[in-house]
Each structure stands twice: as C-alpha cells, then as structure tokens.
Amino acid sequence: xxxxxxxxxxxxxGQYTKSPDGTYYxxxxxxxxxxxxxxxVQAPDGWGPGSGNKEIKWSSASPExxxxxxxxxxxxxxxxxxxATWRYPMPGEKSGGMTEDSDYVLFQFYxxxxxxxxxxxxxxxxxxxxxxxxxxxxxxxxxxxxLYMPEDISTGFKANWDGKSMSNLATGAIRAAGAxxxxxxxxxxxxxxNNLVDKGGALAGAAAIKAATSKLAGDSLSYDDIFGGIxxxxxxxxxxxxxxxxxLRNFQLNFKLFPRHSEESTEINNIITQFxxxxxPTTDPGEVFGFDNKGIKLGFIGVPKLVKVSFMKxxxxxxxxxxxxxxxxxxxxxxxxxxxxYATYLDGQPVAVxxxxxxxxTKICFAEDIGNSVR
Numbered sequence: 001x002x003x004x005x006x007x008x009x010x011x012x013x014g015q016y017t018k019s020p021d022g023t024y025y026x027x028x029x030x031x032x033x034x035x036x037x038x039x040x041v042q043a044p045d046g047w048g049p050g051s052g053n054k055e056i057k058w059s060s061a062s063p064e065x066x067x068x069x070x071x072x073x074x075x076x077x078x079x080x081x082x083x084a085t086w087r088y089p090m091p092g093e094k095s096g097g098m099t100e101d102s103d104y105v106l107f108q109f110y111x112x113x114x115x116x117x118x119x120x121x122x123x124x125x126x127x128x129x130x131x132x133x134x135x136x137x138x139x140x141x142x143x144x145x146x147l148y149m150p151e152d153i154s155t156g157f158k159a160n161w162d163g164k165s166m167s168n169l170a171t172g173a174i175r176a177a178g179a180x181x182x183x184x185x186x187x188x189x190x191x192x193x194n195n196l197v198d199k200g201g202a203l204a205g206a207a208a209i210k211a212a213t214s215k216l217a218g219d220s221l222s223y224d225d226i227f228g229g230i231x232x233x234x235x236x237x238x239x240x241x242x243x244x245x246x247x248l249r250n251f252q253l254n255f256k257l258f259p260r261h262s263e264e265s266t267e268i269n270n271i272i273t274q275f276x277x278x279x280x281p282t283t284d285p286g287e288v289f290g291f292d293n294k295g296i297k298l299g300f301i302g303v304p305k306l307v308k309v310s311f312m313k314x315x316x317x318x319x320x321x322x323x324x325x326x327x328x329x330x331x332x333x334x335x336x337x338x339x340x341x342y343a344t345y346l347d348g349q350p351v352a353v354x355x356x357x358x359x360x361x362t363k364i365c366f367a368e369d370i371g372n373s374v375r
Contacts (some may be wrong), residue, residue: 101315
C-alpha cells in the first residue's frame, strides 16, 4: 500500500482522497486526535491512522461514513422527533392521544434530488454516494407528520434470478474468455472449436431437414424437434441460473382516522391534504439545464416530493422495525366511508376516514446497507 501523503493545506475532516494504488483515505480528527499530516486509512484489518508504513486499528470509527469506492453507500442520519408536526391522534394522555413515549410513524418530506444532477457530492477519488443520504433538502411548507402505528408493518427483499440457456458455441466462447492466462484461453478456445467440428455433421443434417420441411411443407421445426424425433436426444441447453438484480422495495401503510373534536378534524384534513400534494407534480419545474423562463414553465412540470418514513419509539427510531431509504409516494387512497355507511358530523366532517399510503424506495438495497441505511 502506498504511503499516505500529508494533509493538504486547508483540508477539513470528512474530505476524501484516493492514492495511486486505489486505496481511499479520509481525514478525521475526531478520535484519538491524530496529528496533522495523518490520514485515516481503510486497512484490511480495520480503520486507522496511516503514518509511513504503519497502520493502527481504529475500532471507534464508522466505516459507512467514508464510502468504500467509486460508489459509496453513506448512511442516513438517525431520525429524531421534530418539533413542529401534524399528528394523529393529537396529544393528550387522558384523551388517548400521543405521549412522549408513544410509538408512531414519522413522515418527513423532502425535495427530489436528481441522481445525476450538478449538485451530486463526490469524494476525492471521483466516487459518489449512491444513497444521496446528505443531498436531500427539506421541502418548503411541508410539516412532518406523525401517525399512530398501523397494524400492517412489514418489509421484504426480492432478488431476480433467471435461468439462461446458451448454445454450445456460446458456452465454449464464454468458458474460453473466463480461463486464466492467455495460454489457457487459447486452449479452451481450440477445444470449443473442436467440439463444434465434432457436432458439425449432426447439426448440418438437422439444418438440411429444417430447411426442407420449411420450404416444402411450411412446417416450423426446431433443432430439438428434429434430434428428439430421430435420435431421442436434444441439444444440451447449458442452462445456468444467473443473477439479474434486485427490485425496489414497495410497502403500504393503512390508517383509520376518527376525529374526536374539531381541532382533530382540522388536523386530519391537513394531513390528508399534505399527502395528496406531496405525491403530485408541480406546475413550476424550476431550472431545466440552467434555464428558468416562461417557455420552461410551459413545457415542463416539477417532480413530486419524496418522503422519509421512520418507525419511531419516543424521541428516536425503533431499531427493531424496518428502516427505509428515501421513498416516493406512489398512491394516496382516501375512503370517506370506511365502514360502508355515509355518516358525518353537523359540520360535514366524516366520522371516520380511511387513509391508505403506498411507497416505493428510490434506491435499491445492498448487503452493506443492512443494519445502517435499511432494515
């Protein structure tokens, strides 16, 4: 590993750099007070200050905050209860409202951050934080919302694995490309060609039958139809199960809101209105490619808000329940007759309102996220 260079003049804690051998370094003066000229090093056995060829293990660090390469996965800051919120049920222990120790779901609204926009943060090696954990700005005129814990809290991860069939020629070519060293690649390539030659007679015969039946009778026969019908064999499909990525997580939360007095009725209506507004686009798109004029406003619309959904216990997150990355609201369904009967108070407020919210994470999850950005 290359020896870390001195800290550049004016450098501050949290900045990153990349050495010629590809090792990432970050400056951090928080723990053990390393002297100027020292970098915290991402070492095989832990995180520690590097000085010359010496590395000291650092167990009190948070590796997630550094980023592990060109695509880092920074962790979202721990969520705390905000001061100004909409909430249901409204506070009041005697009336059954939320108390300081209640469990609840917290919704915080943010402006959309374009994943490839000019404001993307990078480290010294040109990498970027895929999660965009520090790049979202709180949405203006949107208040955090607290709702009681619903009865349908769950999470799940889904991976895509697909069986892929390959011809013998393709299999031989891939096997040759994956061989170690030029000599082994050449040998594997020659073997693949020889195998193809060995099968050449059977393939040529089947091709002739296929062409003749298609031309004379209009039949469409596959090679497997011909080999199976004549010899009781088919071509080896060379099927392998290959990983095809993971799906973005989706989840739904359902609530039933009963206004118990006029103030709570107003609160419920404000909460529902805010969710409707947050999931819909705006008529003002802001700047597009640096331009902000009448033509831009006529030709474009703004992206809806995003939301951070957190399951809370008192003033902090409940670390036993799911944790999600930033989410988009995919649907807001409001049922003003959730009990199947139309009923209102004297002022027209329904006696109960059903609120169903559907969300989708804006980023896929990685194994390194588990326990940090997601649960």
